[in-house]
Amino acid sequence: MKRFSGYYFLIVWCIFMCSGHGKDGFLPYDSSATTQCLEEPWKPLYGGGIISNPDFNLGISGWSAFGHGTIQPRLSKRGNKFITARSRAHPRDSFSQKVQIIEGNLYAFSAWVQVSSGKDQAVAVVFRTHDDNFVRGGDTLASHGCWSMIKGGIAANYSGSIELLFETADPSVEIWADSVSLQPFTKQEWKSQQDLSIEKNRKRRVRLQVTRRNGTGLEGAKVSIKQVRAGFPLGCGMNYHILESEPYQRWFASRFQVTTFTNEMKWYSTEKRRGLENYTTADAMVQFAKEHNISIRGHNIFWDDKKYQPHWVKNLAGDELRAAAERRINSVTTRYAGDLIHWDCMNENLHYRFYEDNLGENVTSEYFHKAHELDPKPVIFMNEYNTLEYSGDEVAGPVNYKKKIVEILSFPGNEELMGGIGLEGHFGAGPINLPYMRAGLDILATTGLPIWLTEVSVAVGEDQVTDQATCFVSFTGVTALLACSDLIKQQAQHLEDVLREAYAHPAVQGIVMFSGPAAAGFNETTLVDLDFDNTANGDVVDKLIAEWRSDVGGDVTDSDGLLETALFHGEYEVAVTHPDADKSYGSLRVVAADGDEGADMEEAPLTLDWH
Known part of the structure; x- marks a missing residue:
């Protein structure tokens, strides 16, 4: 491939997306909290x-x-x-x-x-x-x-x-x-607010200029821009079935850039018998993720629910439990040091207290410090359910969540530690309470910490009908087909509601779904069936992946050599052609703007490499 002979291609500046006012005269949402x-x-x-x-x-x-x-x-x-x-x-x-x-x-x-x-x-x-x-x-x-x-x-x-x-x-x-x-x-007003927020917070206007060597603009240069990696991480849970299924591997790697292992890093998976650690499966999954440029959230070092301890840990206490826990945190964090972007350190410590009851009130703060000390790279997260999903759960509400994470990060020695807010997002059946979800994100955003939805799932139907498999055995004949089809369509709409709401909120930095192929046992929020064909949920995910990316196909520079366009944050391949020059290629990275969000325009050079 040749350089653009006789001409050169410049990024002149980026233009911030402005929030403006509500379209069609509706009242803008107030995010104050x-x-x-x-x-x-x-x-x-x-x-x-x-x-x-x-x-x-x-x-x-x-x-x-x-x-x-x-x-x-x-x-x-x-x-x-x-x-x-x-x-x-x-x-x-x-x-x-x-x-x-x-x-x-x-x-x-x-x-x-x-x-x-x-x-x-x-x-x-x-x-x-x-x-x-x-x-x-x-x-x-x-x-x-x-x-x-x-x-x-x-x-x-x-x-x-x-x-x-x-x-x-x-x-x-x-x-x-x-x-x-x-x-x-109204729903349309809410959707319009989401769209405005996405335009402002997930995209950036860029102005490109193709010039001659003397600095004059080159009219008629054709510019193609193709996104190769999204700036916003949208991911999916992964389990051991991916190691034995090429269709699962192809399906996953073609869509997602971040993952969480649903069970394979947990203590009950890596040390089923006391003193006999086995990381074989987790190691292989880490290797697969690395080979496909998939980031990994570590999940989890400890789980505060007694029910989910290795069977041999449940009856330990005092010094014996502390010694076992020390071996665990040293083992798993050093083994994957440098490989992970996050660690869920003490899972669900608002709902449960196994380690606090046995090792003291400050144990979570101590293990946050220890995890960071052993591997400074990952952001250390709390991870909880019902903070956004269910307004009736006072224990894990947004205010209590904020109080706990601030307490952990204020513990002596943790002041410089980067903590994160993990919100599982296991939503039940029925319409999503989007105002409560947004308000919760507004409250948690006041911490200034990174917020991720970490385990998003949506139930299928009411009461006993909680997943797609159950749905079809709960009804018979034509009734089953009609009833289940309707429930699954509703589920897909609710999944889309959750994903859009999270993506539109400026404080949310990533989303991981605990969903996937039926062949891998994902029966609640199934994305593809046994033949790896999309379900209604899978259609939603693919639609949003396509919607939240930018591809510019052959737009032409004006008389000043300028081309202006809005691009989602991410990494791009750029191709420039002109009748008077050879075709040239480059790479471009569009990132969120720093500084005053209200500014209309800011000169800000972007990375552009040519070959």
């Missing part, structure tokens, strides 16, 4: 949305007492008005307001709360539906003397009245609230 406890609350987001008297400037007009107790208006020392619920007897005794919702709409919620005494008491917003179900929509840790923000939301599955109220477990404390907001968005 904080976990700080403030002397005074913020003003209500969206002016309160559909909430009547959101800032209580009209006293308690529009609000009613819920359950026992009384409600009354109050005034802060600085003259701010708010509402209180006192003389409570039950957790949900508070104040409430009924509003009208529309099926299919998405409702972003926020409020500021305080309690009359104590510190870090969980306070939640609860929505009482038309059929008398109580659905949590978000929570926070509230204290006396300052205001804490609740941010969350609901997805409306019916049209009619819904009642919002607040709860805290201790009925002896008063609940105070201010700046309450509930803002509706």
Whole structure:
């Protein structure tokens, strides 16, 4: 291949994508969030949305007492008005307001709360539906003397009245609230917000110029740009079946650039019998990933659930358990030193406490430090479920998650350690609560830490029908075909909803799905069938991979030799042709812009290699 004889090709600058305002006049989503406890609350987001008297400037007009107790208006020392619920007897005794919702709409919620005494008491917003179900929509840790923000939301599955109220477990404390907001968005408005965020945060406008050696622009040069690697890592779980299946290998390597081994690095896989380590399978999978330029998330060093310890570890305690754990962390981290981009250090340590109960409250912080000491390359992650998936799980909610990861990284010796936020993303059946998911990401983004969705899956149907295999044995005949087909289509739509929401959020740096081929045992979120033909879920994944890439096919430079285009972040091959010169090739890397995101244009040279 020859150089571009007589001419040369320049990258002049990159243009930042500007956020702008909502298209078609809709109200832009407000991503503001904080976990700080403030002397005074913020003003209500969206002016309160559909909430009547959101800032209580009209006293308690529009609000009613819920359950026992009384409600009354109050005034802060600085003259701010708010509402209180006192003389409570039950957790949900508070104040409430009924509003009208529309099926299919998405409702972003926020409020500021305080309690009359104590510190870090969980306070939640609860929505009482038309059929008398109580659905949590978000929570926070509230204290006396300052205001804490609740941010969350609901997805409306019916049209009619819904009642919002607040709860805290201790009925002896008063609940105070201010700046309450509930803002509706249609699905199209929500999708438009996602598209705007993707344009701003996942793409960059580049202006290319082909010039003569004297610096004048060359008109009519044909420029082709082909993406060879995406800048945003979208990956998939992998298991041992890949070592024995060429179709599985071809399918995986042609699509994904990051993986997590579903079981093969876990302690119960590498040391089934005490003192007899066997890394044969994990080693082979690491080698396969390296050969295909696939990054690896290490999963996991420890799992805090007693049920998932090697059988011989479950009854260890004290010094004996500590010695075994020390051997484990030394063995697995040094073996794969330099090979991994992440380590899930203590899996699910918000839900479980096996190591804390046996080795002390600081054990996770200590093992974060040890893992980093043994291999400084990987980002050390927490990894939890239900933080985004289920608003009813108070233990692993976004505020509690942030509190825990900050505690770990503040432990003496961990101050310079890079930690990460791993969100498993095992979603149940039914529509995704996208407002709650987005609010959770907003809250976690305030840490400034990298956020990954690490094990994304979506269940197929309700109750006993949780995967595609179960679906077809739960019905018979034509009923099975119709019912299962409908459920699987819904599952695929929900998977797309999750992936789009995560990709659109600027704080999310990567996604790994725990899904894959039926031949490898992925029965819940199956991407390809036994013949490696796409399922509906597989169609979604392939569609998004294609949508989130850029290929420019033969665009021509203008009279100044310029070509301007928007490219997704990633690595590209560039070809330039002109009737008066030989064809020339190069490589281009487009990365996220640093600095002021609001800038319209910034001169920023990009990597361009010619051969």
